[in-house]
Amino acid sequence: MPELPEVEVVRRGLAQWVVGREISAAEVLHPRAIRRHLPGADAFTEGLKGRVPLSAERRGKYLWLPLSGAEEAILAHLGMSGQLLVVRRETPPEKHLRVWIRFEDGGPDLRFVDQRTFGHVMLTPLTGGVPEPIAHIAPDPFEEAFDDAEFARRLRARRTEIKRALLDQSLISGVGNIYADEALWMARLHWARPTETLTRPKIAELLAAVREVMSAALDQGGTSFDSLYVNVNGESGYFERSLEVYGRRDLPCSRCGTPIRREAFMNRSSYFCPRCQRRPR
DNA sequence: CGACTCTCCTGGGTGC
DNA sequence: TGCACCCAGGAGAGTC
Numbered sequence: 001m002p003e004l005p006e007v008e009v010v011r012r013g014l015a016q017w018v019v020g021r022e023i024s025a026a027e028v029l030h031p032r033a034i035r036r037h038l039p040g041a042d043a044f045t046e047g048l049k050g051r052v053p054l055s056a057e058r059r060g061k062y063l064w065l066p067l068s069g070a071e072e073a074i075l076a077h078l079g080m081s082g083q084l085l086v087v088r089r090e091t092p093p094e095k096h097l098r099v100w101i102r103f104e105d106g107g108p109d110l111r112f113v114d115q116r117t118f119g120h121v122m123l124t125p126l127t128g129g130v131p132e133p134i135a136h137i138a139p140d141p142f143e144e145a146f147d148d149a150e151f152a153r154r155l156r157a158r159r160t161e162i163k164r165a166l167l168d169q170s171l172i173s174g175v176g177n178i179y180a181d182e183a184l185w186m187a188r189l190h191w192a193r194p195t196e197t198l199t200r201p202k203i204a205e206l207l208a209a210v211r212e213v214m215s216a217a218l219d220q221g222g223t224s225f226d227s228l229y230v231n232v233n234g235e236s237g238y239f240e241r242s243l244e245v246y247g248r249r250d251l252p253c254s255r256c257g258t259p260i261r262r263e264a265f266m267n268r269s270s271y272f273c274p275r276c277q278r279r280p281r
Numbered sequence: 282c283g284a285c286t287c288t289c290c291t292g293g294g295t296g297c
Numbered sequence: 298t299g300c301a302c303c304c305a306g307g308a309g310a311g312t313c
Contacts, residue, residue: 032290036309061307080306081291096291116291118307137308160284169308177306267287268306287311295303 004174005217014056022104033098037122060173082119140174163191183209
């Protein structure tokens with residue numbers, strides 16, 4: 001399950017292996033992979049032909065490659081199981097290969113492989129350097145454009161639980177289920193804590209925790225718990241970074257020894273320490 | 282505008 | 298061994 005650190009690893013791989021190379025051909029092997037590209041597969045492949053990715057950009061979990069020519073970019077979201085692989089062109093097609101991009105220089109292909117097909121790619125206009133479909137999402141906490149004070153103001157104006165707000169990409173992008181649980185544990189906040197009860201210092205502490213858990217993962221090249229996740233060069237994205245709560249049901253909290261609990265929330269799992277992260281009354 | 286629910290999809294794991 | 302489930306989850310669509 002690629003989250004922001006994993007996606008950043010992929011972005012770096014694209015910058016190294018794909019930027020500057022002219023696309024000779026693209027092929028869509030599964031229509032669902034380009035479902036958000038409304039003009040369809042033919043328009044997608046025609047639109048890519050002959051163009052050169054100029055850079056590799058990221059906001060939250062979205063990746064994009066601005067292209068030579070018109071103000072457009074290839075936009076990708078990996079979803080749960082998406083991979084962008086750079087592989088020798090003789091390599092046989094992967095079982096779940098969805099989009100296949102080849103280059104004029106005869107070098108390695110760029111392949112979008114996605115078992116569960118929650119991910120997608122598309123060709124989209126850029127507006128002020130940002131792809132149109134993601135104009136509504138907030139900057140991620142590592143961007144210059146991210147405004148801590150504005151985040152605190154908007155968070156306190158919400159009437160919802162803190163975890164729901166952390167996962168809301170229009171408030172802060174790039175935080176998924178795993179790092180939301182990790183950051184809440186670090187900041188000693190229960191997932192159901194009402195946002196309007198958070199003080200500004202507590203929000204600052206939470207933001208610091210979000211940045212810390214994600215940069216720690218990034219330092220190790222990304223963390224993943226799903227063997228499906230592979231980075232841009234085909235290497236496994238799995239690293240040994242120990243998580244404090246995610247996936248650790250019934251195991252002792254490293255701060256107090258209390259068994260970690262798992263609760264269903266928003267149709268997914270929330271892991272927390274019932275002692276360090278007291279449920280709000 | 283905001284809160285909230287539903288839905289999309291596949292295959293590994295589990296229990297009988 | 299086979300089969301019917303269950304589960305993982307980001308984010309857009311839709312409702313109120």
